[in-house]
Amino acid sequence: MPTPFLFHNPDYSIVLLDLPSSIQHAQHSQSRLASSPVIEIPYPSNEPGEQKRGSLLAALSIDDQAFHSCLQHCICEAIATIQKDYIRGQNGNWHVPRHEVSRPNEWPRELPATQARASSGICHGLKKSTHGPFQPSVVPMILSTTEWRTVFPSLQAVSGIVIHNPPLPWPRTSLMSTDEGEFVIPPEATFIHATLESGLQSFIHGSQTLFAPHVPLFDLILMDPPWTNRSARRSSHYLTAQDQPVDPFDQAVHIVQCHLQSPGLVAVWITNKSSIRHTVLDRFRTINMALWEEWVWVKVTSQGVPVTQLDGFWRRPYELCLIFRRASQPPGMTTVQPRRRVIAAVPDLHSRKPSLKPLLEQLLPDNYQALELFARSLTAGWWSWGDEVLKFQSMDNWVQDDVSRLE
Template sequence: MASVSACDEASPPSSTAAPPPPTTSSILFHAGNVVLLDIPRSLEEAQVPPGLPPSARIVSGAPPLKPFTTPEPRDGATADHWLRSSQSAGAHIADLMAAAAVQSALDQLHSRYAGLFCLPRLCNAPDGLIPQDFNDRKIDTGGTTSADTATSTATSAMDAIRTPPRAEYLHGSIRHLRQTFIDRAPQFRLMVFDPPWPNRSARRKKAGSYNTASNLSEIQKLLSSIPVASHLASDGLVAMWITNKSSVLDLVTSSKGLFASWGLELVTQWTWLKITSLGEPLFDIESTWRKPWETLLIAKRISAKAPETLKPRVILAVPDVHSRKPNLRRLFEEYLGQDYTALEVFARNLTSGWWSWGDQVLQFQAPEHWVDVEISTTIV
């Protein structure tokens, strides 16, 4: 495993101090519709059954100390033209509502909370990048290691994968494992999607970061092939991460969009506000070009009744390594109970008690991404 050191939100990485064992909850603050969540701890908690303390620490990226600068239009006319040409009226209103919600959540957090905005982390590099050797190994589209190309090293790596208790996974493409999913998967009370939406900035990153679709037509076809209607429980929920592009929102929520094709209707949305380790938005909330939040759309069957307490929510969390989302298991326990059946599609790690499906489901389950608790407390 690569060298790992402690990195905390208020000072440079230390060569002598190590983070405490993972006993603190991932939910650092919760009041009404505002939640402060620690992303690495949420992933650590997800490796064990609900209610049990995590047994290992995940290797993370250093938390950002300061907001990022964002290029802005030089004059108001340019910004207005961009908004008129690229956003529907509904999407523009959604942006305004999201901005108001996250500002209100920030105000509430800073007036009622005086603790850390993220827990101390274990880092193996200043930028939080992970070793590429495991990411670059190719797994065939059937979901198993190719007999023709696999090496003994790759086989050993697969054998060492950390598999949480009662975690089920389909490791491979949606297209090639669709029938396997239909044959084996139960009905789920929660289905979480983190689709590889087209993203030019992601494609500019070096190879090995993560794959994205080339266009919306491609990802729509892929998502439409997933048999949601036949595997969602009658009272089940679907949660989908989307980008801030109005075309993505329309593709999912319009009258002929994905939710409608699955027999679903939108219930509410949660907003993940990305903050620094000092509690500031990662980007200016008023920024035209780059928003400091991502949106989680939550839907139900058209004929079903939504949980009465399921309302809009703002999740504040300091980002971790690129594209790593908060684990949602604990946040949905409030609505679905502790042992609900769940599926995560396009997952990059496994969750105890859940099914995971996609060609990167083992991305962060390799041994180099984890340190056992009894070891992590003595790291120097």
């Protein structure tokens, strides 16, 4: 299967990635994603005026200003390198052709996040409680190895349960059919459609079963926590940390402590809010994990221009993914500067991030085990867990003719 890299320099510190292709590649899919139209020109600016901007910048620490200034310099250099070494010999586009969905009734529908479960009848995969509503089983559910489609009576019937697409002599994408529609399940994908809190017991028992006789430990844990920020609070898309009684990031760190291999890696998507970055660095320092690499996803137009003002204050055109590994020295003693990479990609649907799998695999051993927390899609061979884990797996998100040919 072709890689999603359109360009990379020799050490992969500068990468041009096609976002839909990265997801198709991560799912071992021959089908095409339904995508939003590419962005041709930057978004209109909503930046404050000079006087307001000056006062806002003055409120930032010198370290934070220097940090973002350095990031923006790296981004400018990366864009210039891609323009010089790749684009000049191509058609000028920073993406591959997409299957674009432009009319409102064509957009993939929103899949509701997992709700507290109650049922008027026993569903397959649920066990009846004598003291209250039906509770999910902690026994993993294995998808059919003889039929392409596995049918469940409802989406609730698979919520909170470990669902596993088992290995076969050949990689096979499966289809899961429910009352909420049909969902594409990549080869050897395992997932839990639940919050970290409600799915914990299923995860513990399910991982013990599927990893047996080995201890359920992962070489990589990737997470995209629901950070509290201004845009997320305005949107109905997210249930942020502020909306939940238990901080989901703390829950994720606990899972890291219990289920990460000793030499394992943790990758964390963060926002550009300095307090969140400091929170993540401080929290991982307490469990003796050091920042190893820092990956910057810069969102560009079809012509390679950042989608918003690069040094903007309200809305920066980049996001960060921090890569941690076990520190070789006690906390506070590590002085090695993290390696920085810039990944350019034309953005797609809201909250659909590029898959980092092909880059992360360069850092991982053969036959590695990976877990994604707060996942919004599935990855072939990985565990995925979150209350929006099937968000981008519905048939609506794929070109129907492509999926039908797999049957």
